[in-house]
Amino acid sequence: MKAARIALGWILCGVLGVAAASAAPKAKKVFVLGIDGLDPKLLQMYMDEGLLPNFKRLVDQGHFKPLQTSMPPLSPVAWSTFITGMDPGGHGVYDFIHRDPATLMPCRAESGVKSPRNVHLPGCAVLPLGGGPENLRQGRTFWEHLEEHGVPTTIFRMAANFPPVEAGGKSFSGMGTPDIRGTPGTFSFFSDAELADRDLPGGQIYAVRVEDNRVKSRLYGPLDPFHDQESPECRARPEPERRLNIEFEVFLDPEEPVAKIVVQDDEFVLRQGEWSDWIRVDFKALPLFASVSALGRFYLKQVRPEFELYVSPLQINPEDPGAMQISTPGSWSHELCEELGYFYTQELPEDTKALSGGVLTGREFWQQAQFVFEERHRAFDYFVDNFEEGLLFFYFSSVDQNSHMLWRYMDPHHPGFEYDELLIDGIQIVYRELDEIVGRALEVVDDETTFVVMSDHGFAPFNWQVNLNSWLVEKGYVVLRDPSRQGQYPLYSNVDWSRTKAYALGLNGLYVNLRGRERNGIVNPGEEYDRLLEQLERDLLEMVDPRNERRPVSLVINSRRDLHGPLADDGPDLLVGYSWGYRSSWKNPLGEFPKQIFVDNDQPWSGDHSMDYRLVPGVLIANRPITLDAPALYDLTVAILDEYGLEKPDEMIGQDCLGDR
Numbered sequence: 001m002k003a004a005r006i007a008l009g010w011i012l013c014g015v016l017g018v019a020a021a022s023a024a025p026k027a028k029k030v031f032v033l034g035i036d037g038l039d040p041k042l043l044q045m046y047m048d049e050g051l052l053p054n055f056k057r058l059v060d061q062g063h064f065k066p067l068q069t070s071m072p073p074l075s076p077v078a079w080s081t082f083i084t085g086m087d088p089g090g091h092g093v094y095d096f097i098h099r100d101p102a103t104l105m106p107c108r109a110e111s112g113v114k115s116p117r118n119v120h121l122p123g124c125a126v127l128p129l130g131g132g133p134e135n136l137r138q139g140r141t142f143w144e145h146l147e148e149h150g151v152p153t154t155i156f157r158m159a160a161n162f163p164p165v166e167a168g169g170k171s172f173s174g175m176g177t178p179d180i181r182g183t184p185g186t187f188s189f190f191s192d193a194e195l196a197d198r199d200l201p202g203g204q205i206y207a208v209r210v211e212d213n214r215v216k217s218r219l220y221g222p223l224d225p226f227h228d229q230e231s232p233e234c235r236a237r238p239e240p241e242r243r244l245n246i247e248f249e250v251f252l253d254p255e256e257p258v259a260k261i262v263v264q265d266d267e268f269v270l271r272q273g274e275w276s277d278w279i280r281v282d283f284k285a286l287p288l289f290a291s292v293s294a295l296g297r298f299y300l301k302q303v304r305p306e307f308e309l310y311v312s313p314l315q316i317n318p319e320d321p322g323a324m325q326i327s328t329p330g331s332w333s334h335e336l337c338e339e340l341g342y343f344y345t346q347e348l349p350e351d352t353k354a355l356s357g358g359v360l361t362g363r364e365f366w367q368q369a370q371f372v373f374e375e376r377h378r379a380f381d382y383f384v385d386n387f388e389e390g391l392l393f394f395y396f397s398s399v400d401q402n403s404h405m406l407w408r409y410m411d412p413h414h415p416g417f418e419y420d421e422l423l424i425d426g427i428q429i430v431y432r433e434l435d436e437i438v439g440r441a442l443e444v445v446d447d448e449t450t451f452v453v454m455s456d457h458g459f460a461p462f463n464w465q466v467n468l469n470s471w472l473v474e475k476g477y478v479v480l481r482d483p484s485r486q487g488q489y490p491l492y493s494n495v496d497w498s499r500t501k502a503y504a505l506g507l508n509g510l511y512v513n514l515r516g517r518e519r520n521g522i523v524n525p526g527e528e529y530d531r532l533l534e535q536l537e538r539d540l541l542e543m544v545d546p547r548n549e550r551r552p553v554s555l556v557i558n559s560r561r562d563l564h565g566p567l568a569d570d571g572p573d574l575l576v577g578y579s580w581g582y583r584s585s586w587k588n589p590l591g592e593f594p595k596q597i598f599v600d601n602d603q604p605w606s607g608d609h610s611m612d613y614r615l616v617p618g619v620l621i622a623n624r625p626i627t628l629d630a631p632a633l634y635d636l637t638v639a640i641l642d643e644y645g646l647e648k649p650d651e652m653i654g655q656d657c658l659g660d661r
């Protein structure tokens with residue numbers, strides 16, 4: 001869509017990085033394989049069991065050490081640290097979400113969408129001008145430095161890089177890339193068992209009727225850019241009026257568990273339990289404007305007695321991404337699509353939300369996650385075959401996403417443990433699949449090529465949830481307006497800000513209600529603020545879970561004291577490091593106050609890493625000596641520059657951690 005950029009659903013609160021020029025290329029090759037969530041303890045265990053021959057071969061040729069992650073050890077934070085060589089005090093990404101101090105509303109931390117300036121027309125019609133996604137991470141990427149010095153770079157699916165930074169090389173965006181609706185991923189589920197349409201986190205359930213063995217419904221795309229989405233009256237209109245959509249039909253076989261699906265020019269037959277290939281759909285806003293193209297996969301879960309059809313989050317079509325910049329140069333995504341066919345472009349395509357929401361079973365999730373891996377594997381083969389010069393970075397999400405969802409199947413001590421003879425080995429199978437990937441890479445790694453396998457963080461069980469905001473109430477840091485109704489309101493709406501000193505937001509963040517910064521701040525900067533932080537730190541470390549006498553918090557980071565860079569006072573005042581088995585509750589990050597402080601986690605999302613960063617280091621393996629005893633993500637950034645003889649830039653806080661052979 002050229003004249004009007006599609007306005008996506010995220011809220012924006014920040015600004016953007018920079019780009020650079022290039023000179024003559026250099027021949028030396030550096031190959032970095034980034035595996036989100038690869039855990040050094042599990043890796044060592046599976047290697048010891050003889051399950052990972054290629055990892056073992058690489059480790060025997062070179063070195064393997066745990067890689068210190070960021071605090072908090074969350075993917076957007078950790079990858080931003082690797083990308084820039086700075087900690088959150090430098091790159092400004094502290095969590096998946098942060099808050100706008102003026103409104104106290106949460107917003108996405110690493111990328112956002114600038115709203116278009118709307119010219120209002122009669123009724124609810126508008127003409128949108130400008131707007132679009134913005135990368136909110138600060139600081140320069142290591143590949144900008146490389147390109148500036150003539151090193152050609154190819155960066156595939158780097159997390160926390162959407163929209164991808166224009167550096168002169170080739171790059172494809174990773175974590176942070178939305179689906180066509182502008183969300184991290186919204187699946188659709190059509191069912192006649194449901195009486196009404198309903199929202200789930202990460203999904204939408206649509207009630208449908210089966211009449212004469214036919215189902216008619218709609219697929220919903222982005223918000224209609226020509227509809228006023230802001231005024232309350234226009235926002236209240238039904239979804240088909242506000243969102244671009246297309247109709248589709250399903251014809252059920254009267255006897256067999258089979259259905260034919262007709263959507264635009266496509267017509268395909270699925271058996272019950274079968275997935276479609278990628279189906280392209282085109283949403284049209286106005287007749288004279290270009291359409292918005294998307295890709296979806298259909299899964300016919302059940303034909304009878306209840307009709308159940310799942311459709312994946314609709315992906316930005318890499319063949320025709322329109323105004324959504326997912327690659328640099330912009331044309332590269334189209335070229336890749338010609339080589340690889342259609343593929344997932346959404347940030348983390350494994351549909352963890354559909355499993356958490358009970359729409360997909362554990363095995364169905366596994367099957368879908370395997371599609372993601374197989375597709376990424378094909379892309380990997382293509383990149384390996386075509387790697388001729390400079391730096392190549394390639395990213396896999398499957399260890400992280402499967403470890404989150406399958407932990408409870410392998411851990412009989414987990415409160416959500418469930419026995420499944422396939423899924424009990426799910427995480428181990430994913431490690432073995434990555435072992436094949438390492439083996440494939442080793443085929444092209446010669447003596448002149450530096451090969452690094454790294455991860456952003458490791459993994460731990462998530463057994464117990466901490467409602468940190470509820471703890472703050474108990475300790476008197478938060479005062480509720482109506483204590484008798486604790487737990488009944490969303491988004492801090494029961495908080496008496498005139499008597500509240502500190503509040504929790506996001507997975508690890510704790511903010512002081514600071515005068516002059518927060519909308520209703522009461523704590524004075526200076527001595528009062530410092531004393532409050534000291535008291536909070538002491539109290540957090542003394543917190544006890546009375547159910548088992550454990551201490552749920554093992555580390556507290558004071559951002560201004562412990563982080564580096566100009567943005568050290570821009571994020572949470574304290575970062576809370578949970579101990580082994582603990583994590584922020586599901587309700588805490590967005591300001592809910594359940595009555596119980598400690599709750600078992602029996603959810604499918606059963607492994608995690610957003611705890612004390614010392615407990616969940618990532619992995620560093622290289623076919624070079626690792627010269628530091630305890631290398632960190634930001635050291636690896638410096639080491640990559642050093643491979644090409646580049647000096648460490650002033651803003652980077654690490655040191656070279658790789659030696660010569």
Ligand SMILES: [Zn+2]
Nearest residue numbers: 037075400404
């Ligand atoms: Zn993760």
